[in-house]
Amino acid sequence: AVAAARKAFNTTWGKNVTGFERSKLLNKLADLMERDQQELAELESLDNGKPVRIARYIPLTINCTRS
Numbered sequence: 699a700v701a702a703a704r705k706a707f708n709t710t711w712g713k714n715v716t717g718f719e720r721s722k723l724l725n726k727l728a729d730l731m732e733r734d735q736q737e738l739a740e741l742e743s744l745d746n747g748k749p750v751r752i753a754r755y756i757p758l759t760i761n762c763t764r765s
Contacts (some may be wrong), residue, residue, distance in 0.1 A: 735754060736754060738753075739753040739754035740753075
């Protein structure tokens with residue numbers, strides 16, 4: 699994952715997308731995660747057996763995305 703992120707930043711993501719545009723995209727991602735929180739929790743529960751009520755707790759992830 700780190701190598702892929704580094705490659706993306708050194709090519710298309712870093713060279714063709716301004717910091718302002720990256721910020722807008724990351725905030726959009728956070729908005730979508732917030733909107734689909736229940737569905738994401740259900741998928742996480744199916745994927746690893748975690749109870750939905752625990753998997754639903756993703757505000758920390760959203761806040762990290764918005765930073």
